[in-house]
Amino acid sequence: xxxxxxxxxxxxxxxxxxxxxxxxxxxxxxxxxxxxxxxxxxxxxxxxxxxxxxxxxxxxxxxxxxxxxxxxxxxxxxxxxxxxxxxxxxxxxxxxxxxxxxxxxxxxxxxxxxxxxxxxxxxxxxxxxxxxxxxxxxxxxxxxxxxxxxxxxxxxxxxxxxxxxxxxxxxxxxxxxxxxxxxxxxxxxxxxxxxxx
Numbered sequence: 001x002x003x004x005x006x007x008x009x010x011x012x013x014x015x016x017x018x019x020x021x022x023x024x025x026x027x028x029x030x031x032x033x034x035x036x037x038x039x040x041x042x043x044x045x046x047x048x049x050x051x052x053x054x055x056x057x058x059x060x061x062x063x064x065x066x067x068x069x070x071x072x073x074x075x076x077x078x079x080x081x082x083x084x085x086x087x088x089x090x091x092x093x094x095x096x097x098x099x100x101x102x103x104x105x106x107x108x109x110x111x112x113x114x115x116x117x118x119x120x121x122x123x124x125x126x127x128x129x130x131x132x133x134x135x136x137x138x139x140x141x142x143x144x145x146x147x148x149x150x151x152x153x154x155x156x157x158x159x160x161x162x163x164x165x166x167x168x169x170x171x172x173x174x175x176x177x178x179x180x181x182x183x184x185x186x187x188x189x190x191x192x193x194x195x196x197x
Contacts, residue, residue, distance in 0.1 A: 016142060
């Protein structure tokens with residue numbers, strides 16, 4: 001039951017993108033088309049989950065025992081950068097069209113604050129390894145869900161009459177705010193599940 005609450009909370013209630021607003025750059029940049037949104041979502045799921053697992057191990061078995069906690073951010077960024085390079089090489093070989101469609105946004109996962117943010121949140125909340133994997137996977141799935149939903153909405157907006165002053169980034173950010181309000185409605189589900197616990 002505790003893991004179910006963690007999943008619902010990370011995906012819907014405290015969505016890393018809509019509630020904590022981490023990862024805005026790929027959210028606005030890649031959500032123009034559904035195929036690039038799905039590709040970015042899959043890449044973020046892989047990188048975020050794997051990087052959280054690796055950074056948890058690094059924190060527990062390297063930084064904490066030797067009193068090197070002050071190097072946390074630097075080490076975490078290096079781990080994330082290495083994993084993104086792995087994903088980039090894999091996509092370049094196995095899915096060149098997706099690699100080209102993602103363009104500059106794939107290397108931007110390295111500096112995506114959502115990936116680093118989830119890794120740090122897991123350490124700060126003192127999650128064990130299983131909770132770290134579940135939380136990071138659910139957070140990444142929530143990120144991907146928001147990305148795909150935004151791609152669908154932006155496709156619809158592209159054929160709708162939008163006032164000239166609101167076209168482009170303005171309507172995207174307004175839509176993101178409305179999506180955040182909609183996701184905030186899931187707070188009741190989280191509260192109910194916590195009460196049952």
